[in-house]
Amino acid sequence: MSAIKKVAIFGASGNFGAPITTALVKAGFEVTIITRPASSSTFPDGIPVIRTDYTAEKLTAALFGQDAVVCVIGPAGVETQATMIDAAEAAGVRRFIVNHFGWGPGFRNLPEFDEIGAKRKVALERARQLSQSNSEFTWTSISIGNPIDWALRRFPLMGFDVNQRSATIYDEGTEEFTGTTLAGIGQSVVGVLTHPAETANRFVLARSIQVCQNQLLDAFQRVTGQAWKVEHGSAKDLLGSGRKKHREGAGRWGLDLLVYQLYAPGEARCVLASKEDSDAGLLEIVEETPEEIARKAMGAVVE
Ligand SMILES: NC(=O)c1ccc[n+]([C@@H]2O[C@H](COP(=O)([O-])OP(=O)(O)OC[C@H]3O[C@@H](n4cnc5c(N)ncnc54)[C@H](OP(=O)(O)O)[C@@H]3O)[C@@H](O)[C@H]2O)c1
Known part of the structure; x- marks a missing residue:
């Protein structure tokens, strides 16, 4: 081509x-x-x-x-x-x-x-x-899995309130998921269009990082240089609240259920692909560290 x-x-x-x-x-x-x-x-x-x-x-x-x-x-x-x-x-x-x-x-x-x-x-x-x-x-x-820097900044329900510098850790905080940053999303499109033959007629799997909440909390605390206020929650409660809102026709049920899927304990539901099995290499998407993600998610609020 x-x-x-x-x-x-x-x-x-x-x-x-x-x-x-x-x-x-x-x-x-x-x-x-x-x-x-x-x-x-x-x-x-x-x-x-x-x-x-x-x-x-x-x-x-x-x-x-x-x-x-x-x-x-x-x-x-x-x-x-x-x-x-x-x-x-x-x-x-x-x-x-x-x-x-x-x-x-x-x-x-x-x-x-x-x-x-x-x-x-x-x-x-x-x-x-x-x-x-x-x-x-x-x-x-x-x-792309979770649009991680954008989603962390925008949705405190994901467990991190970047303005308040507080966190809610769901269950043990160890459930891993994969995410792609906004830069990675841009690069994924560039990568597809610069590798048209290898990417024709299929889904490609992008990722910038595989991470869990505890690693992100650690990174947020290091990037801001301060201990964050930490509370604990249960992913299962989000499943309950999301399903109730959905049944009753209330808004914002999707976010509860998306966050439940992200952190459902023991399910590894939201690991899109390992680094090797993903298309990140082909698409030239740079692997990022939890600190880089935390810095991007903090955006203008980081000192
Ligand atoms: N993985 C995830 O967690 C995740 C999170 C967010 C979004 N997404 C997906 O990413 C994609 C892009 O989402 P986004 O949040 O970037 O979109 P967005 O910011 O909500 O909207 C992007 C653009 O879509 C156009 N648009 C809006 N309503 C339209 C309509 N009724 N008909 C035609 N065009 C319309 C508008 O462009 P113009 O004004 O220029 O026409 C708008 O600026 C979607 O498929 C979304 O589901 C995935």
Whole structure:
């Protein structure tokens, strides 16, 4: 497969879209941003922006001449992705990065997530079908596990309140999980597009670190130079609270259940892949230390 140069991105200003766009530009790709007419998103100067309705006809015109498309739109837009894939194939795009950035195809998700998973599968199946009927069209989907520096900063329920410098350690604090930093997520997309042959028509598994809560607490304390206030909790309580919220139709059930999955004792549920079995080497994602993660998660609040 010849080199990929021109890349269109959907969702360029999002939580992951912004670092992915930065990484693509830095790696030398010719990036074009596609956005909705009603979008209030803002984008970096110097990158062409196409504002268009997301119909098959208009998207085909917008994507004409692109080598690859990266879809990193938020969950609310998941159902528009099949149209993006149809349009990309019709426009002659050679690689479509199917929106995933989650835990991958073999992941043992709780049944509460089945409905969301089924919606995502529609686009993946569409990409699979088109890659079988048109050998010029290929796809990749990227699993990142926990988006670790971003998630630690954003969700204290993960056990670390970076503003209060306090922690909740679930159970023994020894359950390991894998995560990818925002820099690693950006690099995972760059890695796929610079290794198109090796990454065609499959999921790739990204990771920056494998770590447990106790190691993170230690790192946060070393990075901030102070002892954090520590409380203890039980992952099972999160399973109970998440399921209750889900049954009652209350919001934020997903976060409880995601954190439960992360720390469910003895399950190693959220180890996406060992370093050797992952695609981190192929994608040139740098392995990071707990201290580097803690520093990134503290962001501006670290002195
Ligand atoms: N592994 C994890 O724990 C984890 C955590 C968070 C997210 N994710 C996944 O990562 C992917 C990206 O998530 P994100 O948090 O970066 O997204 P986000 O910031 O919520 O949204 C990104 C962009 O999506 C576009 N968008 C939003 N609603 C849309 C709609 N209804 N139709 C079309 N486009 C829409 C917008 O772009 P424009 O305004 O430019 O159109 C928006 O800026 C998703 O698949 C999400 O599920 C995984």
